[in-house]
Amino acid sequence: MIERISRAYNAIRRPDSMVSAFCLMMVIISAIGLFHHYNYDRKQLYPRPAPQEQMKAGDPLAPYDRGGVPLKHPGIVVSQYPRFEPVRGWITSYLTPFTRWLAKHSKHCGTTIVSHPGGILDEILYYTRGLDTILESSIMFAAFVVFSWIVRMKTIGEDNMERERE
């Protein structure tokens, strides 16, 4: 019996079979989750408008319109701890002059959020949950550092890399 257990442990000890073992565990867990129904809480912290609601109203900033007039009154940003975020809503309402021009002449300004400078700054991303956004990019940064270092080492070689330092 003990011999069998040790043989099983040795089988998942190898690096290539470890991934398969983990995938098998994931398959079992997913199978458990498949046959249940899920009850969602109606009182969500980060509310969203109904799908296509702003789009059908002809809003050029759909689906990211959070209201507010620049420098007059803030937009609507719901947050968990309002006492820690005294100036929330002011940045969301602000648009650069170019974006304001684009919003006047196009119906699809909200969906081109990344393709022009100074679009709508989403405060949920950059203010109330700002640490998350920083971390997401730093994960990619760490992965890129590791990958580029290994590739450089494999292509130009150990000796050349040392010589380069001098």
Next chain:
Amino acid sequence: MYPSGQILYYIPLGDIVPYISTINAVILALLLAVLALPIFSNTDIYVEVDHKIPRIKAKIVMPREDKIKAALALGSTMAAAGVVTTGDVFNFTLFLSLLGICNMGLIGTTVGDEFALECAFNYGLMCLIAGLPLFGGAALILAGTGTLSLHQLMHMPPGAGGWAMEYGKILLTAGVVGEAGVGPFYAVKVDSFRRIWGRYAFVIHLTTLLTFSRYLEILASLP
């Protein structure tokens, strides 16, 4: 109310409110002590003893490899410090992903060792797959209860969120097991530890262990 004892200090950082409680402070102190170890030690020659054929193998570590490993060890420890102090479930998963990537890099940047590279590849693959249950679990907790903040989740009555919450916990556990490499998936990391030198192996070891102890505290505070 807090399962980890009295809350000593919190940082008001938007919706994410990192906090230090009694147990967290002990774990954090231990982590920073671990970080001090690679800083003050200095290993330039890595010695390996083979017991089957009595021989001693020595390898001179080049400064550049030492440098990248020190940087990744710093990143790993900082991510672990974030894991220990964070007050938000989604933030916890993000810090854990950063930890997994840095630990993978620590194994993978070993020069002149094919096996270490293979280990790092498979471990990285597992980190990638574990991202799915990790973020899926956080999403299900948000869907079931409507919030992600641990300070709010602690005050909820037991049974809040129903099955979405329970399944979210299962998925989160699977994600932590894959990302930190605990349980039966620990074996390959032990194997790859022998390929890198002691002080950085120590960093991987302790960050994942303390991460899991912190995860148990989060599990205790979820409804």
